[in-house]
Amino acid sequence: MANCVFCKIASGEIVSKIVYSDEIAVAFRDQNPQAPTHILFIPRKHVPSLSDLSSEDEAVLGHIVRVASQVAETEGVSESGYRLVANCGPNAGQSVDHVHFHLLGGRRFAWPPG
Numbered sequence: 001m002a003n004c005v006f007c008k009i010a011s012g013e014i015v016s017k018i019v020y021s022d023e024i025a026v027a028f029r030d031q032n033p034q035a036p037t038h039i040l041f042i043p044r045k046h047v048p049s050l051s052d053l054s055s056e057d058e059a060v061l062g063h064i065v066r067v068a069s070q071v072a073e074t075e076g077v078s079e080s081g082y083r084l085v086a087n088c089g090p091n092a093g094q095s096v097d098h099v100h101f102h103l104l105g106g107r108r109f110a111w112p113p114g
Helices: 005-011 055-075
Strands: 018-021 025-029 037-043 082-085 101-105
Touching (some): 005 037, 018 055, 025 055, 037 055
Antiparallel strands (some): 025 037, 037 101
16 A cells, blocks of 8 residues: 555554564564564554455464464563554554554553453
8 A cells, every 4th residue: 555654664664663574474573662672563464454454464473473482482471471462443442454463561550441
């Protein structure tokens, strides 16, 4: 998508602090972190929201979850714990219309969230 900020980050058009990149996904530090470790994971393929995913996207999502686990270990939050969160729609807090996951760690989180 021409106007999608996450697509522009994935393509390198917008500079971001990339922590992981391959042909399927990109991970970068959130510009407004909500925890000491706050990394966003996006598929390179533009999909507006979780509600727009198809069966063709299953492998991509599995890949992102596996990569997030690896990055959590690299970032030093795997042992103490972390959250991997996806918001779907404006009422859930999705502010960019491109499927993405937040990896949050480095502090204690309350339950229930929100």
